[in-house]
Amino acid sequence: MQSVKAGSKHLIREINEAIVLDAVRTHGFRSRSEIAADTGLSAPTVSGITADLIERDFLYEHSTGQSAGGRRPVMLALNASAGYVIGVKVTENAVIAVLTDLAATVIHRRHRKLQGTSLDQVVALIAKVTADLRSRVEGERVYGLGVGTAGVVDSANGIVHHGTYAHWRDAPFGDMLYQRTGLPTIIENDVNALAVNEHWFGIGKDIPNLLVVSLGRGIGLGLILDGRLYRGAFGGAGEFGHVKVHGDATPCACGAEGCLEALVADPAIERAVSAIAGRPTTTEEAADLARGGDDAMRRVFTDAAAHLGRAIANLVNTLNPQLIVLSGEGSHASDLMLDTLHESLRHHVFSGLSDGLEVVVEPWDDEAWAQGAASLVLAEMFQPALRPGTDVERPSLSASAVG
Ligand SMILES: [Zn+2]
Structure with missing residues (x-):
């Protein structure tokens, strides 16, 4: 639980200010009575706080909104600058x-x-x-x-x-x-x-249960569960790259064997494609060869996608998210992986949990x-x-x- 210091009027005021600002930020424009309805704060409290926030430049009166008769309400907006x-x-x-x-x-x-x-x-x-x-x-x-x-x-x-x-x-x-x-x-x-960022400002805005899987030199995972970032007991939640997906002895940089990362992250893909090419080959080069019709190269990506899909299916079966965002520099080869990934999800996700589940690729820089x-x-x-x-x-x- 959070510690809100008992009797800390200042902190309660600050929390209420933030709640009001967040209501305006989320909706773009909001009248004082809508803010009261959004937040559960009383009309006089909203009135006092918004006056103060306007004085301090955080809010401004934007325009008058629609009214069902009578005086039109004044709309408030966040002053982003x-x-x-x-x-x-x-x-x-x-x-x-x-x-x-x-x-x-x-x-x-x-x-x-x-x-x-x-x-x-x-x-x-x-x-x-x-x-x-x-x-x-x-x-x-x-x-x-x-x-x-x-x-x-x-x-x-x-x-x-x-x-x-x-x-x-x-x-x-x-x-x-x-x-x-x-x-x-x-x-x-x-x-x-x-x-x-995805949850507050991106594609996951207003989606309370979403997972961000980053692909690249490692495999990362960020979990938004019930509208909040889940960190785990010691801040280490999301070491998704080290879930065990294979019984074989593929060694991982972490010292263990059979980790997802050891099969799917960029170094693993580079090793596999270099062995096929007989010379050092980057993931980008291999992806281009695969797109050009090189089946052996293509299979490296689809094999990786099958492993990734099975691991993500386990996440879905455990956490029941609504949205999965694939990101990171490794997502640039997603065109070679998505079909297999979806097939793997269809196969391994428990029926009922796949309804409404969406997978999107966001190639972040x-x-x-x-x-x-x-x-x-x-x-x-x-x-x-x-x-x-x-x-x-x-x-x-x-x-x-x-x-
Ligand atoms: Zn590992």
Whole structure:
């Protein structure tokens, strides 16, 4: 459970403000009486809060709406440029950063090469890029920094327990970034950030149960269950790449055998297609050969799709999602995989759970991952009741740094 401090009037006020803002944000335009109906707050409370939010520039009176007779209600809208947030995606060799407005629209972007993947090097580069982006909106409010990185992340306490690329162990990444930037910082597993972004701003808007499966050098999974990001007990939920799908001894980078990732991720596909070609061959080259009619190459992708489909079917049978989003750089070969994947789902998903199940491909680029990290901050601002009970400073509507 969240800890809402008893008697904390300020926090309750802040939560109510966020609830009101979220009602407006979700619908685009909303009258005060609609907001009261949406939120269950009393009319005087809504009136007081909206007056304050207009005064502080978060809301503006947009137009007068439809009325069934009598006075037309005034519609309120979110002022997306009332402030900004910064989102960063850390890859094994680069930092991709974006500055977005309150509607997650990217305003400025930066792409910087990493000289190394030590904690100090990554923190220093993010601090530098953050300062650069903030200088572009000097005098404006910047509410926080969101950072997505691969690995097992304790988002509540800002700790990377196990970094996939950089081999970090129990790294106080969030606190180091906060010390360097002065911005409330949220760190999160990068696929979780994607899932939050899909749920808040993307194709999964208003879909409470959705899964984001990322395909690439690894296989990741972000779970939105009952409208919330599911992190698990220690932040490690979604290590989908290491579910066991095969009894054979295919070794995985994690040290185990028979993992999905060892059969389906890019390195596995590269190994298989290189063996067929008799020379080092990339996934992209192999995909082109397959599209050109090379059946042996095509079979590598359809075999991978069959493994992936069986594993996803197990997820569907366990979690009953409505939407599955396939993403990541590996999804660029989805045209070679989708038929087999769907066939596998038809075969393995328990009947009744496939009705209404939708699978879509969203080939995200690096910038979209950074936008996903920015949406972590926005989600926190608009739903502060979701904050885990910790002493870490979180982004909020009442606390911002001026850029
Ligand atoms: Zn593994």
